[in-house]
Amino acid sequence: MKFWKNKAVQSIICSLVCIILGLLIGFIVLLCIDPSNAVEAMVIMLKNFWKYSKLSLQVKYLGNTLVKTAPLLMCALSILFSYKLGLFNIGTAGQYVAGACSCLYAALAWGWSWLPCTLFAIVAGAVWGAIVGFLKSYCNVNEVISGIMLNWIALYSTNMILSKVKESASPYTVHLADANTSAILPTLGLDKLFSGNTRVTIAIPLSIILAVVVMIVLNKTKFGFELKATGFNKNAARYCGMAEKRNVILSLAISGGLAALGAAMLYLTDFEQWEVTQSSVPAMGFNGISAAFLGGLDPIGTILSSFFIQHITSGGANIASLYCSQISDLISSIIIYLCGFVFIFKFYMNKIIAAKAQKAAENSVSAGNEAKGGKA
Amino acid sequence: MLLLVQYTLVFASVLLLVALGGCFSEHSGVINLGLEGIMVIGAMSGALAMRALPDDLPAILMILLTLLIAVAGAVIYSSLLAFACINFKADQTLVGTALNLLGTAAATVIVKSLNRAANPDNVSSEVSYISEKKAFIVNINGFEFSWFFVVAIIALTVAFVVLYKTKFGLRLMACGEHPQAAASVGINVIKMRWFGVLISGIYGGLGGICYIMSGVSQWKFEYGVAGFGFLALAVMIFGQWKPQRIALAALLFGFFRALSNVYTGIDFLNALNIPGAIYNMLPYIISLIVLAFTSKSSKAPKAEGIPYDRGMR
Incomplete structure (x- = not known):
């Protein structure tokens, strides 16, 4: 009984149910489109890097998945951090874009090395997040709507700014490897572990360390306590003398900084270039929402869920020849939808557990009475 | 200049329709952040309907059938939001966001697989409706009058009358102000909120099909609707949740959106030499x-x- 009451166990069960239902619905969709290849496609998507037979290749492609897991984890942490305060920072996507823009421009136009580029990205993301916070606390603007507006503003300005450092023949920004190798994140020998995959950099361990830092800040510090208290009851927190407005701005700035750092972790590995003609906000920030909620809004759970989401997203790209690669987007969006039911699911689970516990207690009492009666 | 007026009216119609949808949902007490996804699904249903319907159908039938199917798709889709948020008390922001992501993903998957089934080499998510679109447009001396303007004006009138002049509308608004008080006088809050969300589905679907027919004759569903659902929510807030004010706000926002489409055709703006991205951001x-x-x-x-x-009290 104690096992089922454990909050972590409940969260894990809920997440697994969401994943299984999401995959099941995805499978049904595949069956509807073309039943002959559905099983094969599902297997390819779930296997992702395991589809290669040689271990060295498996490890190499695992490295590629991890390279994209790091930014996803940062975006998920960004969502999670502000959600503790009751703010839904959908602007994470825009803060991620702001980070990509500033780190790439600093690296390519000014020739900065990786550390200042990364710090510059964090500052840009923090400013972008602080705007949302400022509008929320001083002008009462819904953070979701201002976040979306800022996403689009960030996208168009980034396209405009990065056009100055793009390749002349393509819409992509110049490769860092050609223009400024000092801006590429150091690998510290990690590439050797992944069959010489040089995209594997300090970004991956750093993102995991930051997840732990976020956990400590939220659970063990006064600031984290204030954030959570404000999230539970804004008025009570203000009555206790917590600076609610300052906390809103600060948490959104930190949230923005985390997302922007995620962007630096991806674009400063030279794994991807920015396409200056893209007309939609990168999905990374939105996938962060899935990862954060699937991880039960817990930093450690988020590490696992980010890997899972990126695993099926990378795997989904491999089925493009059979179906379209958006199947994985479909599955992760279904998972987010199902996460909406988690609270009510936990509520009923606890109700059933409580009812059972009460019944057990009654039984033991009546059994005790009978035993007493027997003696008398 | 004529083009600017035309595009302003087109975009204002879209924003008006979707913002009215948001208005119904919010008056019933549910924040519908999923409007963007609802628009995409409505647009997809309508576009596929247009492709499936025979070209030689009379214009009026073509318009009615397309709108009907777009609305049907959007309403069914919006019931996902209603089900989760009203019956299961799910977080409305989370579910709305999920619906937005799901809308674009589902529309892309559906259109791509239909395209591929028709022609294995076609891997795009594009639906084109060049000849069908003609039913919606009347050309008056170079000014393209779209029947959607009429739809938008009817929708505005209906929204105003329903919200302020009928028993149903007043009850709906009561559920958004103080549901417990409404329930105490015998109003079924759950049912009213369902109506609010489904009506927003109707409006969102109309807005979606109107949006993808705004200028071009084909649509790539990977792009979704470019944040229009959220612009419409901004219009709704600017209009302070009142249909008549929303109409004015939609005109204002529609004008700025239209500028980004036609600024190259206006000498004065061309002379300023501002990059196109600025107009897109405007x-x-x-x-x-x-x-x-x-x-x-x-x-x-x-x-x-x-x-x-x-x-709760």
């Missing part, structure tokens, strides 16, 4: 500024976003 920047000044004294329904709990 509607979003304007809405941020407008929201910053209007949100403080908000006339939002008091109970919006709070799941209905019978036992």
